[in-house]
Amino acid sequence: MKKLSKNRLLEIVIKLLFFALLAKFIALIALWFLPAEGVEQSSANFQKMPYVRANFHNLIEPKKREKKSHNESKSEALNIRNMILIALYGDENSGYVIVAKKTLPTKTTIVAVGESYAGYKLSKIFLNYVIFTKNSKEYILHLQNPTKSIAKRVNIAAEQESEIKEDVSREDLKYYAKNPTEIWRDISINELKRSGKIIGFKVTKIRKNSKFSKLGLQRGDIIIEANAIALNSYKAVMQIYQNIDKIDTLSLKVKRGNTEKEIIYDIH
């Protein structure tokens, strides 16, 4: 009777040992298939060169610019909106035009096709307008004319211009950074996805008379780039947001209809 009981106990122990070994065997198989190392942060991925917008005008004439008032410097900026086309002669590939700055219309300059004026290269001449190029972008400048129809065309030229400069106060930026709820009261921006990937951020609402309405943005604009960073993730947006108090210039690339525009904000 005693022998039988011992055998029974041995049988149970052997069975338990078998199950323990089976469990260990399965665990070893799992160990074989599971990764041996976790994911580690690669510091290289987190480094990015800061965005710098080089303003060579400042480098060449820093003292002169310091003396100028803010309004003066804005009007003197190398912007095609500040240029007027007084006369043109030639065809698409050759010829001359007479241009001047709006602020000094009497001080005219003759520019030939292929030559540059205020950083803009004259590339083509048409019947009543010319095309300048700058940084691979085309700018249309219409012939100055007092009649209504031509004046309208000049407006179109201004609209087609793909670089807009705006000034932003750092105080405003600090205010919005401290009160983010005010941002969403004044502007609504939604992510825009294509094939499951963010391709930009669409402005769906701008409150009238708010600070955002004066910044050159329009309802329907798709912001695709900020300071040369493609806005294809929330990380990119946050990167800009986190550094907003450290930058002097914010450049937004915006898709408006079929054209791309660059809006540059000088933060002062």
Added chain:
Amino acid sequence: MVKMYRFFLYFLFFIVMLLLFFPKENLFFALEKELQTQKVLIVNEKIDESLFGLSLKDARVMVEKMEVANIKEAKIDFFLLYNSLVLRDIELSSVVGNFFPTHIRFVKMHYTIFNPLVVSGNAEGDFGTAKIEFSMKTDKLLIHLKPSKKVLQEFKALLRMLKKDKNGEYSYEKTL
């Protein structure tokens, strides 16, 4: 009946042994790799394996290479029939701080095979208290929030994103 009873005991023993021997740390590494495909990284953590679980200390959570949270302590327990994940002292990034209170005291999530298609849990922090439910059947995440005074006064933009019910509680629903 005795045979059934004996079989159940052996089976239970086998499960306990399996949980004991299973490489839990490596299982966590596999989870990390899976999260990485979703652009979520858990880095800098100190891992301690216990008999039936795993504990992490000082883990940093990055989403799309952007740090979003620091978790002082995380405890994962596997009991097969009942599994739990407890996160304590979560400090959210200051970036999130403009939209959400940054300190979360705890988040407790649990999964039991008696309700196999639902992961549920609760959380408490400066934001108030929340009940969390995730349905694996519909991939729907549901959060019931009882906001704190701080949220009611300072984070109105957050509340605008939530649905308010008759009891003054807020809910957030999203299909993942």
